[in-house]
Amino acid sequence: MTRFSNINTLLAFVTVAREGSVSRAAELLNLTQPAVSQQLRRLSEEVGLPLFEREAAGLRLTGDGAALLPKAEQVIEAMGAFRQAACQRSDVVTGPLRIGTIIDPEFIRLGQLLGRMRAEFPGIETELSHGISGEIMARLLRGQIDAGFVLGPPGDEAGAMVDETVHLVTLAAFSYRVVAPAGWQAQVETADWPALAALPWIGTPEMSAHYQLLRRIFEARGLEQNVVARVDQEASMMEMVRSGVGLSLCRDAIALYQKQSYGVALAGRVAVPACLYLALPARQIDSPVMAALLGLMRGIWQLPRA
Template identity: 40%
Template sequence: MELNQLRSFLSVARTGQLVRASEHLHLTQSALSKQIKSFEDELGVLLFVRTSAGMVLTGAGRRLLPLAAQTVESAQEIASIAKSMRGAVSGALRLGTIIDPESIRLGPLLAALLELYPHVDVSLFHGISGSVLQLLKEKQIDACFYLGTLTDAEVAMRQLALEHYLVVGPVAWEDRLRSATWEDLAAMPWLATPPGSSQHGLVDQMFAERGLAYRTVVEADQEASMIELIQSGVALGLMRERVVASVLQKGQAVMWPGARLPCPLSLLYLRSSEDSAMLPALLAAAQVVWPAEADAVP
């Protein structure tokens, strides 16, 4: 069964005349008659009765007419959709995410991406900065969010925003923290975070720069757990300012006044993948969501 046969059947059924149908289809009457006859032979049923008034549908023809119309309409829709997709960016984008969706503006980013490029299919892979970076280098994902600085010739970095980290402790330690030196701070118990996390690298760096060693008492891999442990009097922790601001405001934890550490939030991708159509699409969406920050590319 050919689409042209269905179109011929529909045109003759709707006009009731071979002449008018052939004009509509830009066919000769002879060619149209042959198509109808071939269609009838293929189906094994008579579709029209030829009368002096024109072509009249048989019972079989009337029954098959709605199905033929539906088939032609579906074929036209397929062709229209395919035409709209030609030249458009389409395919799979594998994106590594970190921290909470609100901080990385994940919802607005994906909304902007799918509005600009509706034929992109996104898969999300959640982890910490170090783990999603490793997935990127293994080419298991196409891009990832990352907290921290990075020097790697293979990896391109698009800075999106700047986070800040604070040293936060239990309320009961307020007097100690108010007058604490770096040496005092290093002697206090600390929360550990997994290697590869932004906190882990920042804590190591801030003590190493001063030639100090610090001690950890428990490891936590989620910010909510870290806040709970700090409030419970277990240890100090390095926390993102935006995450801990309400806790500090409510007097449920205290901040050491001696440090406010900047930490860039960026999108990373491999330089070897810069020709991929997915990356310009992602970066265009980032430009919409982070218009000021995304202008500067380190």
Template identity: 30%
Template sequence: MELYQLRTFVTVAETGNLTRAAQRINASGPAVSAQIKALEEELGLELFARTARGMSLTDAGRELVERARRTLEAAGELLSAAGSFRAEAVGVARIGLNNEPGRLRMTEFLARMRSDHPRIELHLMQYSTADALDGILTGELDAAFAYETANDPVAELKGVPLCRVDMAIVGPASWRGRIEEADWGELSGMPWVWFPERCPFQFLLEETFAHKGFSLNKVIVGDNDSTLRALVAAGCGLTLLRRDDALDACAAGDVCVWEREPMSLALSFLYRRTRENDPVIRAVCGVLEQVWGDGADVC
């Protein structure tokens, strides 16, 4: 049994699809299928039920995939521990990005990582904050950029504070007259374009309005920032955007911005608390602290 077979097993279990699993681990579909078949033959068990909708774990597969994750994590920890005895950190860092790379200062981060830690292999992948937190807890990710809210599993996570991100409430440009002078109560009664489950924007709005004694009138859900902006521009209701996105949309004539009181979210770089002394995690966090400074700035 090889570690790459276990990694393939876990990836197929997470994606439920041979093609998506192959894309994630940079292998061909036939190679992924062959690795799963070889592992099943060695174990003498069927790990997956093949269906028209994809790959579904069998009872045995569900039991063994958690053991496979722990084995891979232990192998990674062994590699990192070995690296700690050398002058440079060695290993793989799978990092979730919850925004565009430029906004997360990836250009400078990558340049410093190549210079200071050339033997750390970086895997950068786009994740929503909610999916990134899940990925850290399941071991799919080593760390991630994420907006912090009171709903996060803070007991299990530790992070590097990076900055606060200004937010703004926006509405259709044609509603400018009724929105710009509206108070919190009037805003709460207007229709709202809402967010995917567990989106930090959702938590921020609900907590803010609940603190002021109001609930919100949610009429439609969008799945990403560009969809939210388009739905607002089409006159469907209000929503919350990053302030820089809101000002760009306002300048384009798509929305109007309500800015009578500031709102913001904390952006942090999070990882499992149990990996605080992992050499790879320490190296990545050290470079991030150089790139971002003391985390006091608003971005």
């Protein structure tokens, strides 16, 4: 009977299969590239089958590799379930929790979450990575994080953001306002979307919530946004608005503060509804670590129990 080296060998196989690259897999696994390559060779020798073949863009699974991949994922998931069950038996929740964060910590109540996590579940080791909503969702789908905050359209419209593998928990509803440089009030006060689209805009990356929300609005009306500059941080966007570059979206509370403090103009006829969500892998939602996270989030955000 073939004896496999260890679970790490299968983990290397699954990670390379998902990423299509030894270098990216090594980065995610905190290993060297030679170490990952050695694990792949060892596994291929143990099963007696070629698992990958090289192509210009990286590595591609062979037919045998593609057939074995779901089985390897099942083994890894089963081992994780075993560890979680052991933790439950000891009444102690332990394990890593990688969380993707967005925008400012105050808005997502990150400090409250980390403080309560440390006090109530000291055995959970949290690791944070920051990005924009699209990046956070992509990391979640690739298994690089265990949960993440994301922004998106409200209600049923949010279904377009995810598939059946992702579970969204609604944390808060809010609105974006269209903000413009000081002195533009006459142009934007009563402007509708066609009039606003023609004015200069500060654009954002395609993976950002701003881009996705505005794209839905403009495409539904057959409009083209007049983008004159692009930035990827909310603080930079507001600085460019105050400097007279063009229009941008801004969360309602911040927009009112910017108007009072710096005299920026606000469009009076339009607003963009949005929600803050916590995104989780659907198949892990009942795990002890996820249950602990959801319990804390319910208390912090005063959410109803499922």
